[in-house]
Amino acid sequence: MENEKEDVALKQDIEFCTLGMFIIDEIHYLPPTPSVYDIVGGAGCYSALGARLFSPPPISRTVSWIVDKGSDFPSSIDTQIQSWQTSCLIREDISRPTTRGWNGYDEHQHRAFKYTTPKLRLDQNSLTPELLFSKSFHLICSPTRCIDLVTSILRRRKAANPRAEKPIFIWEPVPDLCTPDELLNCTNALPYIDVCSPNHQELAGFMGDSDQGVDPRTGEVSTAFVEGACEQLLGSMPLQSYTLVVRCGAKGCYIAKMGGRSRRTSVVKRKRPANHARGGLTLDMDMESLFAGLVSSDGTIDFERDRPAIDPGIDKWVPAYFKPERKDRVIDPTGGGNGFLGGLAIALARGKEPVEAAAWGSVAASFCIEQVGVPTLSTDAEGREKWNGESVSARLQEFMGRIERPDVVESASGEIGKMSLA
Numbered sequence: 001m002e003n004e005k006e007d008v009a010l011k012q013d014i015e016f017c018t019l020g021m022f023i024i025d026e027i028h029y030l031p032p033t034p035s036v037y038d039i040v041g042g043a044g045c046y047s048a049l050g051a052r053l054f055s056p057p058p059i060s061r062t063v064s065w066i067v068d069k070g071s072d073f074p075s076s077i078d079t080q081i082q083s084w085q086t087s088c089l090i091r092e093d094i095s096r097p098t099t100r101g102w103n104g105y106d107e108h109q110h111r112a113f114k115y116t117t118p119k120l121r122l123d124q125n126s127l128t129p130e131l132l133f134s135k136s137f138h139l140i141c142s143p144t145r146c147i148d149l150v151t152s153i154l155r156r157r158k159a160a161n162p163r164a165e166k167p168i169f170i171w172e173p174v175p176d177l178c179t180p181d182e183l184l185n186c187t188n189a190l191p192y193i194d195v196c197s198p199n200h201q202e203l204a205g206f207m208g209d210s211d212q213g214v215d216p217r218t219g220e221v222s223t224a225f226v227e228g229a230c231e232q233l234l235g236s237m238p239l240q241s242y243t244l245v246v247r248c249g250a251k252g253c254y255i256a257k258m259g260g261r262s263r264r265t266s267v268v269k270r271k272r273p274a275n276h277a278r279g280g281l282t283l284d285m286d287m288e289s290l291f292a293g294l295v296s297s298d299g300t301i302d303f304e305r306d307r308p309a310i311d312p313g314i315d316k317w318v319p320a321y322f323k324p325e326r327k328d329r330v331i332d333p334t335g336g337g338n339g340f341l342g343g344l345a346i347a348l349a350r351g352k353e354p355v356e357a358a359a360w361g362s363v364a365a366s367f368c369i370e371q372v373g374v375p376t377l378s379t380d381a382e383g384r385e386k387w388n389g390e391s392v393s394a395r396l397q398e399f400m401g402r403i404e405r406p407d408v409v410e411s412a413s414g415e416i417g418k419m420s421l422a
Helices: 043-052 075-083 143-160 180-192 200-207 223-236 287-292 324-329 336-349 354-368 392-403
Strands: 003-007 016-018 023-028 036-041 063-069 087-092 100-105 111-115 136-141 168-173 243-247 253-257 314-318 377-379 385-387
Touching: 016 043, 016 336, 036 043, 036 075, 043 063, 043 136, 043 336, 043 354, 136 143, 136 336, 143 168, 143 180, 168 180, 168 336, 180 200, 180 223, 200 223, 200 243, 223 243, 223 253, 243 336, 243 354, 253 354, 314 354, 336 354, 354 392
Parallel strands: 016 063, 016 136, 023 100, 063 087, 136 168
Antiparallel strands: 003 087, 023 036, 100 111, 243 253, 253 314, 377 385
């Protein structure tokens, strides 16, 4: 790079880092809606935004991403990026143009995309020492590249600090390689990551579903297909280490995870007793005290103390933020899925469970799709952040109240339909 500008917090841990690219978009809609140009975009931008929504200053610096700034980079976008106060690594190279993309939508809101300038892909070598030790990583790539990125990042971390904890890896499969030929590679990638999150069409691509995950009778996402496909994936790689989070447009998202015995969180090493004769028993031992801890309340002896808890797993639909009657709030779905994963990742990095993390993701997506481009940041009279004039925490609190109601959140084959997600 000709010039690098690193705006990374040195006194705070990085909680989120994306290896998605920054792209300047042009978006073309069906007539009479006019096309728009020089729109901030790319998976890296929107996923960072999804995490940033839940991170007002000073913790905004815990959100990191990388922007490759070319010779044609608009100054207005530079100002916009700086206003978010994130740990953004800006790499400037005036010898090349900024990565740009063309987006087109049809009457079903299906997006077509192509690069109009050469792309500059990010990898583990793009990470500075600060970004390398992020608590979570968002990866958007093929299955084989996912494995390579995870192993390379872990190798670099171990070389720098052998005691570093393993980060959380959120993998978003790249759409072009969600094909039946890649299904085996997909299952091979699952043990390396913590969350695999395709949308319903990408999941259908892996499974070879000709209906693209849609019920041909209704034209809506087929919940039966999504659940069945997740069951197949979980069965092909039956581990508790990863979670499937399938983003399903107006149906919300489906979360699936294997159950089973929970692992022990820690093992306390005790001093090994002396190897006495006669099996370790001595004449002066108090046998009553020795067995006291094994006697249950009904007088029987229980030899299985400290039984590991049984994890029931996860099989749950979480609706989207916008209800059907508020579908007019959805202006442009571009970036909604990436924003979802940024919100999900930052929640997991802060210790939230997958279902609550998915709620964070749904709220993040709702802010991303209310306008063309990214939401507008402002502050109120008391200095509190507002995005599109609303409080993120208030929207999250209201949404959590909704999804905690059993008549709203339905699992298994229940039709959601009560709310719609972008």
